[in-house]
């Protein structure tokens with residue numbers, strides 16, 4: 001006979017069944033039973049200092065490990081504080097399970113104290129969400145939530161749990177299997193479509209592979225490399241795709257798009273076949289959409305049918321898991337290697353590399369290059385949003401998947417630091433760096449407490465330009481240098497670090513950069529490095545919004 | 558282009574909000590939407606009539622299909638189907654012989670008198686949308702006071718070939 005347990009305990013037992021390695025969260029009135037159950041469990045729980053931090057940490061944990069991240073908050077303000085983090089994960093297809101306390105079932109809809117309709121609020125930013133009204137449904141709901149979050153095109157799932165359901169008792173049975181009749185993702189591509197695509201590949205003279213975050217989510221980096229080498233095709237990546245193909249490979253073109261490399265954008269504009277893999281033709285990638293890859297036939301592999309032909313007409317759509325489809329490709333694909341195209345690209349790469357001014361000034365790109373060298377390109381790098389994010393994409397040579405954590409779709413400032421905490425918790429053996437801006441870091445700087453208290457050995461590099469740099473750059477280029485509310489007067493970040501019990505280092509000269517990074521890496525504590533960089537450095541190359549992809553400022557014309 | 562889509566969904570609270578939220582968030586237009594329980598009480602059927610170009614309609618179907626609570630999406634426009642709509646029309650009686658004229662029109666149009674008042678007469682009719690539209694036109698001369706329409710419900714008719722659901726079409 002099984003004994004009865006209350007809903008809170010059932011939730012905790014269910015999380016154990018899912019092998020949840022870490023939970024990030026913050027308590028409150030309507031989550032009290034749940035927190036009491038956590039008190040009695042040995043689940044690893046990290047108390048953040050703002051619920052947004054919990055959602056981003058769960059997201060960072062998921063991106064670094066591939067396992068769904070878990071965060072918990074109370075009802076009302078606790079739940080709404082998760083929203084930005086949930087939306088961030090949704091836009092980038094990150095598996096996450098968010099659990100919120102809710103007012104008692106009979107109070108729902110009465111504007112009770114700390115009531116918010118979090119189901120309604122998160123409906124458009126979750127893959128699915130549940131309000132559990134009967135404790136008997138709870139275990140099955142948790143099982144379904146993890147299944148839905150982590151399969152198909154992954155995404156966040158929210159479970160809203162009223163406090164009376166947390167207290168109600170029933171027997172605990174964790175289901176072995178899930179069956180959700182409306183949810184059956186397609187994994188294997190259509191064989192006929194694959195054959196058609198393979199034929200197109202074999203006939204192409206100038207192919208380009210355009211790899212996105214889907215390659216990483218599906219765990220297909222190895223297959224991508226084999227595929228690219230087998231058909232001798234250059235590979236360009238989206239921001240979220242960085243690391244899906246080794247950055248130092250001779251076929252790598254780095255990132256494409258608004259701040260992509262000149263040679264990547266030119267390769268796309270001149271290719272005769274574009275093979276889009278787990279990417280979704282975001283407007284930051286395509287530039288002016290009707291002139292994107294104008295000479296190319298397009299093959300699009302994606303697990304989400306709705307991502308296909310959404311913005312670009314596709315010649316051969318293949319709905320399926322990237323890894324599964326690439327494995328099929330590898331069995332039959334063949335393309336005669338002709339050198340003309342790859343040599344042309346090599347020439348572009350050599351003639352028009354990424355560059356910045358080499359002088360005595362402390363320039364942000366240099367800092368990133370030094371972090372890359374000091375970590376041998378093997379660290380996990382979490383970024384915020386802005387210029388520093390684009391410089392990271394350009395100057396840190398990502399070699400492996402799951403080592404760049406960045407909010408690509410939503411572009412959430414404040415993401416990087418908590419995401420880095422989540423990554424370090426999930427991958428304690430990896431070196432974790434946060435590359436942030438003086439604007440972004442202040443959006444979740446309170447998490448210094450979380451990091452220090454939990455002895456999270458994480459290195460934060462603030463590229464401090466005293467501006468909201470990316471916005472300032474746009475104002476400089478397109479708004480006549482009218483710097484409307486983008487100049488920042490900052491606190492002393494070294495003192496802030498020290499006040500929280502972390503180590504603070506200020507770096508204002510070029511020659512101090514490398515020693516500071518090395519010192520930070522030797523220090524077994526949370527370290528904040530405040531790099532005082534050139535204030536008005538710009539990110540180049542740049543495709544102005546709405547322009548053609550090869551219509552770039554600061555690169556090959 | 559106008560399309561009739563038949564959607565089987567889980568019959569629980571919040572599903573309608575999910576569907577209508579999807580339409581509003583993505584800027585899709587719904588002409589009409591009718592919902593009701595099916596022969597299986599755990600399942601509801603929604604008949605959605607939507608307007609848009611080919612690409613938009615394709616996206617509507619794909620996005621609907623992506624919702625976990627959606628079990629199947631069938632594009633009825635690609636099959637044989639019958640559709641019906643129920644309408645109540647309240648018409649004013651202004652002249653003496655209006656009443657008989659209206660009742661005559663109703664009879665010819667296979668509609669019924671649902672309510673007879675001193676100053677108004679309410680006609681009920683069931684039929685295909687075009688038939689309902691004709692009826693409205695015929696009654697317009699009397700001065701229409703109020704119209705209530707249910708929106709279209711539709712059902713596939715028996716045919717040898719089964720229409721494909723979107724999920725099958727992708728394969």
Ligand SMILES: Cc1ncc(C[n+]2csc(CCOP(=O)(O)OP(=O)(O)O)c2C)c(N)n1
Pocket residue numbers: 384385386387388389411412413414436437438439440441463465467468469470471
């Ligand atoms: C939450 C949020 N608010 C506003 C923005 C708009 N935004 C994009 S980049 C940016 C400036 C970022 O400044 P900073 O963090 O200092 O980085 P920098 O560009 O200087 O490297 C802003 C305000 C955003 N992306 N996210």
